[in-house]
Amino acid sequence: MGYYIRPAVIKDVVKIRRLISFYAAKNLMLPRDQNYLHKLLANYSVAIANGQFVGTCGFRLWQPDWLEIVSLAVKPEFQHRGIGTALIQSVINKGVSLGFSYFFTLTLVPELFEKFGFKKIGFKKIAFKAQADCRHCPKNDAGPGRGSCNEIPLELKVCA
Numbered sequence: 001m002g003y004y005i006r007p008a009v010i011k012d013v014v015k016i017r018r019l020i021s022f023y024a025a026k027n028l029m030l031p032r033d034q035n036y037l038h039k040l041l042a043n044y045s046v047a048i049a050n051g052q053f054v055g056t057c058g059f060r061l062w063q064p065d066w067l068e069i070v071s072l073a074v075k076p077e078f079q080h081r082g083i084g085t086a087l088i089q090s091v092i093n094k095g096v097s098l099g100f101s102y103f104f105t106l107t108l109v110p111e112l113f114e115k116f117g118f119k120k121i122g123f124k125k126i127a128f129k130a131q132a133d134c135r136h137c138p139k140n141d142a143g144p145g146r147g148s149c150n151e152i153p154l155e156l157k158v159c160a
Contacts, residue, residue: 001049003083005090008044008056013037015053016044019073028108030137032071045090047074047083054078057087059095062128067095069105069113084112092116092158101158104129106151118154126153 008016016037024031037044040058047055055074059067069091074083095103104126105113123130137149 001081003047003049003054003078003081003086005045005047005086008041008046008058010038010041012044012046012053012056013041016046016056016071019053019056019075020071023073029071029073044071045087045094047078047087049078049083055083055087057084057091059091061098061100065100066102066104066126066128067091067098067100068129069103072105072107072112085115088113088116092156096158103156103158104153106153108150108152110152110154113154113156116156118156121153121155123153125155 013034017032017034020029020032023029040060043060044056044058046053055072055078057072058070060070061067069088072084072087074087092103103118104121105118106129107113110118110120123134134149
């Protein structure tokens with residue numbers, strides 16, 4: 001099975017939202033609304049296999065030089081074929097081309113990111129993220145990394 005990664009375009013927004021919503025309903029990732037996806041569309045990539053949309057991954061930029069990898073999702077029937085790995089690599093490549101050297105993510109699958117050299121960190125290291133987003137998260141009933149929060153924060157330093 002061949003696949004390729006390309007930048008997301010406007011016609012992908014509904015498919016991206018549908019896939020993210022599928023996993024959000026299972027409490028495996030946070031939901032993203034249409035407005036959020038439209039605003040950050042240029043930050044998303046999609047995976048195409050056999051002419052169909054099968055996955056997505058995006059990023060958010062944080063001051064001064066951090067890039068967050070967000071919304072990694074691959075349709076269940078296309079998992080374990082390297083698509084998630086390719087999506088992560090595409091985001092890292094884009095980030096490096098933009099001049100970023102610090103990457104982080106919050107994930108339930110740290111092993112996937114550890115293949116790239118990501119290391120586990122505490123939420124204090126990304127306090128800017130916790131202050132901006134975690135306080136609004138439905139999983140944050142006791143603070144980032146506590147209560148029902150099951151996300152694992154990881155970081156990667158890329159030498160430019």
